[in-house]
Amino acid sequence: MHEAVMSDNVFTAQQPPASTRKRQQRAESVQSFAVRAVQIVIAVGFFALWEWGARSGAISTFLFSSPSEVWALALARIKDGTLIYGAYVTGMETLAGFVVGSLLGTALGLGLWYSRFLARVMSVFVLALGSIPVLALGPLVIIWFGTGIESKIALATMSCVIVALLQAYEGAQQVDKDLTRLLTSFGATKRQIFTKVVIPSSSSWVVAAAKLNVGFSLIGAVIGEYISSQHGLGNLILIAGANYNISLVLLGVFSLMILAFALSSFVGVVERKLLGWKLAGR
Structure with a gap:
């Protein structure tokens, strides 16, 4: 007492x-x-300094445009729907590739925890695949999946699957070995240890990979639109650059930034839902 x-x-x-x-x-x-x-x-x-430089002539509007020109073009493109539709197409490609790549990579990374021998065998191949630039695979993916949205989703998936795999596997390896031995001594099966210990302990690593993969999946989708597409922000930027329309190029770039921020905020919401107890502890 x-x-x-x-x-x-x-x-x-x-x-x-x-x-x-x-x-x-x-x-x-x-x-x-x-x-x-x-x-x-x-x-x-x-933006104020940029606008002042454009109006005073200190900055060439042909090379750098101006915030007022970009804003006026944005309003016009929003009114006719082309900017909204382009952002929608790129966003769907990015989100689909992000989800598929993150789930696939996480499942493979956590699955390698079951067999250390298999993990050592596959390590060389994982590093080899991760070293290939997505841009180099673009023409092949277009041939395999066609010029539609499927090829962009495939490139977005390839852009983030390796990161998710490596982060999930590393998170699984960081599990307390003494804890797993203790549970084994009490008769816990490997499946029970995996579901009750490995997955929860690796969740922070998985979320960290998701934060990185938002940008990677967006890069993959835009690369696919650069190679072959009729819609999307990547196609908009490509055509604008070919026509030396700097204002439209900058509008596409700013739109990609806003899209990336929105997707990152979505991942942040998921993080608070899944890891609220860890964030509260901090």
């Missing part, structure tokens, strides 16, 4: 006072607000 009371007192003593927690939360809120404010100031300052 005395030991239980002591344990409760020690546990209570380790908890920071409510006033301290409130001060910490208030300081974090102030810092987050300051970070956002500085980011907005930098962005506004950049």
Whole structure:
């Protein structure tokens, strides 16, 4: 009884006072607000300086256009629907490739945990495939899957499957070996250890790979649109560049940035849903 009371007192003593927690939360809120404010100031300052340079003649509008021209073109393209449709096509290709590549790579990476021998055999081939630039595979993928959306999804999948595989496998290898031995001594099967320990412990590695793969899958989709497509932001940028339409090129680039930010935010929401308990612990 005395030991239980002591344990409760020690546990209570380790908890920071409510006033301290409130001060910490208030300081974090102030810092987050300051970070956002500085980011907005930098962005506004950049576009203001760019616009001033274009209007004063310090910057060539033929080479760099201007924010006002890009904005006017964006409104026109949104009104006629071409920009929205292009972003939709590229977004669907990216999202589909991201989901397929992440799930496939994660399943293969975690599956290699079952057999260390198989993992050592496959390591050379995984590294060899990961060293191939996606651009080099583009013509083959177009021949195999055609010029439709399937080839873009395939390139987006190839762009992120290796990263997901390596991260998932590394996360599985980081599982506490003493814990697995303890569970084995209690009669736990390998499948039980895999489902109850390996998968939860590797979740942070899988999410980290997903954050990287958002950009990789977008690159794969755009490369596919560069090689052969009639729609999408990659096709828009390619045609605009061929016609020396700098404003349209920049509009496509900014649209890709916004699309990447939206997809990253989606991954962040998934992370909070899956790893909320870890984030709360931090």
